[in-house]
Amino acid sequence: MSADVTGGVAAGGRTRSPLRAGVVGLGWAGQQHMDAYALRPDVELVAIAGLEDEPRVRLGELYGLPGSGLFRGYDEMIAQADLDVISVATPTALHAPVALAALAAGVHVLSEKPLAEDAERGAAMVEAARSADRVLDVSFNHRRRGDVKALKKLVDDGALGEIYYAKAGWLRRSGIPGLGTWFTRKALAGGGPLMDIGVHMLDMALHLMGEPAAQAVSASTYAKFGPRGRGGSVDRPTVAPGADGTVPFEVEDLSTAFVRLSGGATLLLEASWASYIKADELYVVLYGSEGGAVLGTPGVWNQSRLDVLTEMHGVPAELFPVLGPDGRHGEAVDDFLAKVLAPDWSGFHGEDALTRALVVDAAYRSAEEQREIRLD
Template structure:
């Protein structure tokens, strides 16, 4: 177990994973005066040494494995930025040691493993959080305020999607192996859109899911990102590809609302796009851009004094990973952790699981509403 920290002492943070996402967490921790980044872990020797120099870590703060880091670094908080199949092993080890956990999305490779993480957080009474950084976009935050104000009325239908023209993140790498990633774009980028939609709609419970998945590009070695590595094709001209490259799901929500969700790594579209569309009884909203996944943009369609009106709200800055880390630390510093055991992230995992099962069995899957433990 981590040693009790003296009041006012900085939190001791560690990061598992040396890639881009892990470095976002390292940057966020080092930007905080009340946090000391004391350890990083990863198997790659050169990046580990380089990042150790960059963040001013001694050799004692550099680890190949997460087990040694958790056992030796006396951590208060840990970020998990590894391939998806390692989220649960790292989180379970950290929670057992009394360390609060912030994981990259998704929670785990399936809901069963995610549920084990949530139960471990409850048992240890430690924070378990997931870095859904895209809900910290400026357009998402502005739209959330509008919804909460009642300006759009009852949100009864939503559409959300993230589509790429050619963006499979590493053909033949861990991203495209089901045992390591859990799934394809629905698990990778679709879960961001699911999180954003449920967050904006006020967290309605998912009651049923009907979905389909397709793999038309990846098995042929097509659709890969130009900036990501590709495993060489075999003699038959194919590369290892065990997941979908496009998914679509229709989700029935509590209160009668519905959500149409789509995600793709590769498809013949004009350009990449990310969007959320909300249909409300008093107004509608379109978030995102049809020409860019990264451009914050928000339109609101309503009436003012009986006259149709199109509004373009002013947007604040994107918070991204830094804000996700800040929100996690705010939970850690709260006096009560009973509401922060990862239940919201588990709801997303259950919807994704149901979508994959629906696609496999070609039928609608009903979800049992989980009971919240005290």
């Protein structure tokens, strides 16, 4: 593999710039990837794919794509669009099929989270990326928050000392994303809030802690709202309840997991789509030998905030670091492209995302079997 100084990358035996990008999925997440590619001078968004006719045509017009750049199916787009990179923003069960087809064609892949509906499919994606020697990345956009980036720098610089315990969670008062839709079908989504939003918190916690290896998981899951048609998100479509008042709901609506990590550290993780709490929460709390940190603001779930608890000259102190901007999907795309343009793709084959999938799988297995699951 070779890269020229203008940003072109060897793909299919050629070196070129701009890179040719395609996006599968026409929803909100897919549009974030389209925006990010369109803003890059060294990337040309040349194709989008999705089954919905009206959004496909409208987005094609918005991004200046000719009819030849609009596809219903991902397979024909991969075969015809001559891509270098592709983003996958589809229901979870389609992540693996799209990624495997793209990698087999020599195309680098950026997938929305989670990696796949289970670790077995995720492992197949990682193996395909290694075999093809192409980048496989997952858009964990929340680790690009300003507070996460600031806290990561503090941890890496040793300001908190040894991180021996962490708590992380994303809890909603009412926010099941589409009662009865693919989000609540196990075969399509792989799981409920642990798979959907909990994996973000798992990623943030492991990222901040320095990627300790998960050794064992003990978890419980509950479904107290969804099966009764309660807890739906007001801005997502909902399938009407049947005569018995229920809707298709095959996953959990709350999960909690205790994860034992290498070096003796532990992580308490929780995620819910619906629960009787005062307000939505998104938080990470780190306990360190030289200091602690609280990320997030209870009651204002998406507001960046970071409190650092420490001592100064023997006096307890609380610091409020100045935070940079949130990078979100745009920064995730930029990070993916930086990997594509790197001189060596080893280590960029989706290994980190697979570690998250293994923990999630172990958590669901632990909840089902009501015992701790070891990962070593």
